[in-house]
Amino acid sequence: MIRVEGLSKVFHSRDGGSVVALHDVSLEVGRNEFVSLVGPSGCGKSTMLRLLAGLVGATRGGLEIDGTAVTEPRRDIGIVFQSPTLLPWADITDNVLFPLRLMRERASDARARAHALLELVGLKGFESRYPRELSGGMQQRAAICRALIHDPGILLMDEPFGALDALTREVMSMELLRIWTENPKTIVFVTHSITEAVLLSDRVIVMSPRPGRIAEVVDVPIERPRTLDMEGSREFQECTRRIRRRIFGADETDVSGPAAA
Amino acid sequence: MLIVLVAVWEASVHAFSLPVYLLPAPSLIWTESLAVADTLGGHTLATLRTVMYGFIASIVVSLPLAVLLTSSRYASATIYPLLVFTQSIPKVALAPILVVMLGATELPRVIVTFLVAFFPLVIAVAVGLLSVPADLVELGRSFKASKMQELMRIRLPYAVPFVFSGLKVAIALSVVGAVVGEFVNADQGLGYLIVSATAFFRTPVAFGALILLSVLGVVLFQLVVIVERIFFPWSAESEETVIV
16 A cells, blocks of 8 residues: 655756655555546656655655655566667567566566566567567557566556557557456556546546645546446546546636647 | 779770879789788788777777766766867877887877777767666666666667767777878888888889778778677667667
């Protein structure tokens, strides 16, 4: 379980200025819960993810995972970035095994696990291909396998489908839900897309910028398993409307911003 | 194409009856060079030796230097001006001074070769080391990769295509550097041969040496390309994204 209590993060630039990336954020994420962070650019959602990953330290406030304070990167966390960032010199299997290499863990069944994960994401037959031979969507699937190889309890995803085209994006969303169902994890998912957030999550954390803080937490009451058809349902529309209104203010006609996806 | 060019050259030398010391005919270059063929091999080997010593020295120095250069802001602020300074020294002017300081040996030639070749290599490797996506570095850090692991497992492999584009420039410049060194001080080598041949107006031999030099340059360059293709095929194929 993740507990965030009064968390603030201030970045100091070299010229002496400072930016409040997060201000007094409190949040709890339960085991195997799927939570999305949504908000316009500069609302601190990526910073939130980096804090959770232990990649940056908090300025104030507390951050605990399973009862221990997060002060450095933890081994039970997997991260997926917007770009796949696969190693161009390694084949797909070695890319998936990369975290284990870095952690100097050489379990005898590691290769078999990597292949099982690749099969899970539909990359069977591509085990010894190189990243450049794969499409963007396939590369991102491999990146998800890489994040799962050490079987982490928590998966942090920073706009993982942001660089993909709209159709691939929908397919990947459903794939992610399937993987999550077969392989339950706590997922914290950062996105710009309101529909994506609602489709995937148990709860959507709406954040607002300058300073980054939580504006509202929206529970998504839609039953699982979810399908793309549910986007037309009344509850779905209700959720997206609430989030959109929170992000753009009461005037709903003004949804010309980039986050109107 | 080359054959046509040589034919035109041959024909025009005869047609305009150009003096040999101005522009010798290809056939004359061939026969005159053949006449000194037994010494040509020695000269070529001497130049090749200087090129290789200088080239290897530039690799040995450039890699750690680039790592150091990219390791911290402080290091780069200290080292960069020095590097640029070494590059602004005209090597032709430096060579005779080096000969006085170090004696008329192989060493000044190798140093000149090294000085000409290493700079583009350092820059290429440094750019490569810095071109690693920030996300990939964060990924490494999220698995508690040490600085050494980050360097060996992420940064250096990532820099390989850049290293090779630097090596291609460096090997070509090594040949230039070796000849510059030989111009100033040598008793052997193709550069020396050009100087001594022209001193006696034996232009055909000088041309022969010149052609051998360019062949040497092309062959060495291709060797670098082949090494990359064999040992780092992924790098050779990603070349479109890297300026060679």
